Amino acid sequence: MVATSTKNTSAGTSSKIEASGGAATAKVVPELKRLNARSVVLSTLLGTQPPRMPAQRLVRVGELFGIREGTIRTALTRMVQSGDLHTDERSWYSLSEDLQARQRRQSSSVVGQSELWNGSWTVAVVTTEESSPRDRSALRNQLRLLRFAEQRPGVWVRPDNLGVEWRVLVNTHLGASCFLYSATPGGRDLDLVDNLWDLESWSRTARALRKEMATMLAGLRASEVELLRPGFVISAAVLRHLQRDPLLPVELLDRRWEGRSLRRDYQVFDELYRQLLATW
Known part of the structure; x- marks a missing residue:
């Protein structure tokens, strides 16, 4: 479980996260219209329950975007080789375990469930000083996936309102690289939110x-x-x-x-x- 302590957390000097990803919708939607074969396959399977489908069905989806059958099949072969997909003797394709985890996060986002909030925040302080740029990037990505925001370099925070399952994920994915504890901001929560x-x-x-x-x-x-x-x-x-x-x-x-x-x-x-x- 997350270690509990009392600590004042002020807004400080953080870089505000643009929850929209920093792009206006006018740019977001046309960008997705340029989906390539891999993106079409991945988006289709991520939106399918269970996440498995025959090759011919994926070929038909590719046709919606003017992608040739050979291009889709080449993408399927490469995605199996890279470990993104699994296949069987009937040419059915399914998501890898990592991508199934991504699908679960996607499904959870659609529901958007949270629990009653008691006013506390979870703080993750990065403790791994000697790591490669790739490892640091992976850690930052994991923190964002868990819906943390960076208050200042190496210090990530968010309200503790996402429930037991989220706390288990936090400990599982961050426990080895971050010092985790609960805190109560010294200033106004709304000011901190606006800053993050x-x-x-x-x-x-x-x-x-x-x-x-x-x-x-x-x-x-x-x-x-x-x-x-x-x-x-x-x-x-x-x-x-x-x-x-x-x-x-x-x-x-x-x-x-x-x-x-x-x-x-x-x-x-x-x-x-x-x-x-x-x-x-």
Whole structure:
């Protein structure tokens, strides 16, 4: 379990995380339209439960993006060789264990579940001084995946409101490289949040994504197959964006926070999209 202590934590001088990834929606969505064969395969399997599919079905999805069958099959072979995918004698492909973990994180982001907050924060202080640039980058990525924000170099924090499973993951993935403890900020929690996360940027992108989904609902209900490609793109964009939601306690969020609305709209959109895809 996380070691508990009492420590004042001020806003300090941190680099605010743009929860949207630093890109406006106008740039995020077109960027995803340039999906290559590997990205199409990966996005398809990450969005499938269970994450396995026959090669021919993946080839058909590739056709939505004008990707030739040979290109998809080459990508499948290379992804098996790199360990990203597993295959069997029937030419069914499934995600590796690492990518299944990524899928679980994605599914958890869609739900966006948290627990009641008691006002404490979890602090992770990096203790591995002698490590390679690759190891340091991997650690920073792991901290972000666990929804920490860097308050100052080597000091990462977040409210402790994500439950027992999250705490187990924190100890499992960070215990060997970070000193972990609970703390209560000496200043205002809202000031600390404002210093660490660009919540307005996240909400702005979420509103744009909601608008994009809303424009497709009538067509999806009418089974317009030409919406499969743009629907795939928007779905991928929403899933990526939800994984950047810091999942803060409601006490630290503005009433206009778009997290719940984006999840609600995506649930409707995703159900309609899957119904259309199943008939294609």
